[in-house]
Amino acid sequence: MATRKQPQLKVAMFPWFAIGHITPYIHLSNRLAARGHRVHFLLPGPTTLAKLAPLNRHPHLITFHPIAVPHVDGLPRGAETTADVPPHLTPLLFAALDATEDQFRSTVSRVGPLDVVLYDSAMWVPRIGRELGFLTMTYGVVSAAVGALRLVPSARLAKGMTDEEMARTPPGYPPHSAVVPRPDEIKQSRIFAENFGSVSLYDRIVTSVSGGDAMALRTCWELEGVFVKYMEEQYGKRALLTGPILPDRDHRLGLDEKWAAWLSKYPRGSVVYCAFGSESLLQKDQFQELLR
Structure with a gap:
C-alpha cells in the first residue's frame, strides 16, 4: 500500500524586532522546512535581513520578506532591532512594530x-x-518559568504596584516551585508594567497569547512541565512544545577570528559558554554565582 504523503503547510513567521527573538524563529523555520513545509518569514530589512540570511538552511522553502521599520519620532533613523537602540528607546520600537500592520x-x-x-x-x-x-499561534521563546510567573492573566501587573504586591505569585501558581519573586529581581520585573508602544509589555503579551488560536513554547515538558501546565490553565489552551530547537552545526559559518584565537589558549573541553543575550546585563558576581 502506498505511503500517504503528509500535506505541506504554508506558514508565516513574524517575531518581535530583536535578534534574540528572530533567531529562534529561524531555527524553527528550518525544522519545518526540513519536513517539507513552506515558510514565509517577515523580518526587518534590509540590514537585519542581510545579516541573518545565512541562517536560512532551506532557501527553496523559506522566503524572507523585508519589513521596513517606520520612523517614529525619537527613534534613530535606520534602527531595525533592539540592537540598534538603547534600552530606554525600546518602547519606540514597539510603536514602530505596531505601525507595520499594513x-x-x-x-x-x-x-x-x-x-x-x-x-x-x-x-x-x-x-x-x-x-x-x-x-494564529504565539511562539514564546522566553522560558515557561518566566511566562508562568509574570506573563499570565492572573498576574495583573500594573504600574504603581508595591514591592509586596510584586513579590506575590499569581493565584494558582505551582505552590512548591523554587521559581518565586526575589527582592533583587522585583525592580527588573517592573519593566513588564511599563508602556511599550500603546500598552504595557504585560498587556501586550497577555493580549497576544489570549487572542491566538493556540500557543507554542520553546521548551520541553521534562524541564518546565509544571510551568507549561499552569500557563495552559491560565490561557485555557493547550501549549505545543518545540523543545529547545538548537541550530544545526553549520561549518560554512566560521568562528570569528577574535574568539577562535581566544579559545585556542585553553584545552579542549575546558571552557563553559555562559550567555543570556546581548541585552542581559548581569554583573560579574551574578555570572560567577550561576557557574558555581
Missing part, C-alpha cells in the same frame, strides 16, 4: 492563503487572521 497585511495577503502565522508581540495579528482566514 505592511504585514499586504505581505500575508500576497503570499497567501496561509495555514498559520506564528508571532509574539504584534497583538493585532489574530484580528487579521480572522479577517483573512488563517490560524
Whole structure:
C-alpha cells in the first residue's frame, strides 16, 4: 500500500524586532522546512535581513520578506532591532512594530492563503487572521518559568504596584516551585508594567497569547512541565512544545577570528559558554554565582 504523503503547510513567521527573538524563529523555520513545509518569514530589512540570511538552511522553502521599520519620532533613523537602540528607546520600537500592520497585511495577503502565522508581540495579528482566514499561534521563546510567573492573566501587573504586591505569585501558581519573586529581581520585573508602544509589555503579551488560536513554547515538558501546565490553565489552551530547537552545526559559518584565537589558549573541553543575550546585563558576581 502506498505511503500517504503528509500535506505541506504554508506558514508565516513574524517575531518581535530583536535578534534574540528572530533567531529562534529561524531555527524553527528550518525544522519545518526540513519536513517539507513552506515558510514565509517577515523580518526587518534590509540590514537585519542581510545579516541573518545565512541562517536560512532551506532557501527553496523559506522566503524572507523585508519589513521596513517606520520612523517614529525619537527613534534613530535606520534602527531595525533592539540592537540598534538603547534600552530606554525600546518602547519606540514597539510603536514602530505596531505601525507595520499594513505592511504585514499586504505581505500575508500576497503570499497567501496561509495555514498559520506564528508571532509574539504584534497583538493585532489574530484580528487579521480572522479577517483573512488563517490560524494564529504565539511562539514564546522566553522560558515557561518566566511566562508562568509574570506573563499570565492572573498576574495583573500594573504600574504603581508595591514591592509586596510584586513579590506575590499569581493565584494558582505551582505552590512548591523554587521559581518565586526575589527582592533583587522585583525592580527588573517592573519593566513588564511599563508602556511599550500603546500598552504595557504585560498587556501586550497577555493580549497576544489570549487572542491566538493556540500557543507554542520553546521548551520541553521534562524541564518546565509544571510551568507549561499552569500557563495552559491560565490561557485555557493547550501549549505545543518545540523543545529547545538548537541550530544545526553549520561549518560554512566560521568562528570569528577574535574568539577562535581566544579559545585556542585553553584545552579542549575546558571552557563553559555562559550567555543570556546581548541585552542581559548581569554583573560579574551574578555570572560567577550561576557557574558555581
